Amino acid sequence: MGLDVHHISFRYGARTALDDVSFSLAEGRLNALLGPNGAGKSTLYALLTQLFRLQSGEIRLDGHSIRGPSRVLKQQLGVVFQQSTLDLDLSVMQNLEYHGALHGLSRRQVRQEAGSLLERLGLGDRHRDSIRSLNGGHRRRVEIARALLHRPSILLLDEATVGLDTAARQAINRHVRELCREQSLTVLWATHLIEEIAPDDPVLVLHQGRLQADTTAERLCRQQQVPTLGAAFEQLTGLRAPTPCS
Numbered sequence: 001m002g003l004d005v006h007h008i009s010f011r012y013g014a015r016t017a018l019d020d021v022s023f024s025l026a027e028g029r030l031n032a033l034l035g036p037n038g039a040g041k042s043t044l045y046a047l048l049t050q051l052f053r054l055q056s057g058e059i060r061l062d063g064h065s066i067r068g069p070s071r072v073l074k075q076q077l078g079v080v081f082q083q084s085t086l087d088l089d090l091s092v093m094q095n096l097e098y099h100g101a102l103h104g105l106s107r108r109q110v111r112q113e114a115g116s117l118l119e120r121l122g123l124g125d126r127h128r129d130s131i132r133s134l135n136g137g138h139r140r141r142v143e144i145a146r147a148l149l150h151r152p153s154i155l156l157l158d159e160a161t162v163g164l165d166t167a168a169r170q171a172i173n174r175h176v177r178e179l180c181r182e183q184s185l186t187v188l189w190a191t192h193l194i195e196e197i198a199p200d201d202p203v204l205v206l207h208q209g210r211l212q213a214d215t216t217a218e219r220l221c222r223q224q225q226v227p228t229l230g231a232a233f234e235q236l237t238g239l240r241a242p243t244p245c246s
């Protein structure tokens, strides 16, 4: 399922958060959305998920323009926001069941789907555990499982690995790449961490609301005539590429 963003601009009063942004997601791939703080990533996610109304431009799903609240878009998108929305006192499965009910799935459907998703995400034995008892990396994986429960074809992750240690970040990155490969899942992976991006990943670089690059990481390095994506990022934004804290 193709997702295109076509000439989107968005303002908060006098402040421009997105300025004429257009791109198409590569299907079945992890599309990295790289941008420093304040680049406009969260605003873009709020528009894609229809949390905010478009001010100008359009979103197209498989070539069809989405106008107004769309059930089709809702069905095709799975979303993991920056802030966790899991209920800490409920179990992993209860959290998934609650979300499934919102999407009209029966308990049985949820249990079937959740079983294989949790297995795939390395949480096969944690169904009954409360969210509170899980570490940050495992909570993130539950959120990914929850986002995929209704079988969307596109997964939007907004800084999904923020605050996690290196091992947990790498594990989540690996799991998401497996889902792309094995299920042709299309992913938009917003990050400010260069190290999460592979050389052949499609990369969108957003800075001050403008799309500065739409290519693969290796092509971007060639275009900018620099050896690393970090150096290309610095050249495009004038900012040092952030490195993880741990």
Ligand SMILES: Nc1ncnc2c1ncn2[C@@H]1O[C@H](COP(=O)(O)OP(=O)(O)OP(=O)(O)O)[C@@H](O)[C@H]1O
Pocket: 012, 015, 016, 017, 035, 036, 037, 038, 039, 040, 041, 042, 043, 044
């Ligand atoms: N509610 C708001 N009111 C006014 N300005 C806002 C609001 N939300 C965001 N902005 C501004 O819009 C721009 C884009 O912000 P946005 O949160 O989309 O960026 P971001 O790339 O997600 O940043 P971060 O990584 O820090 O979350 C920034 O200049 C920000 O200050």
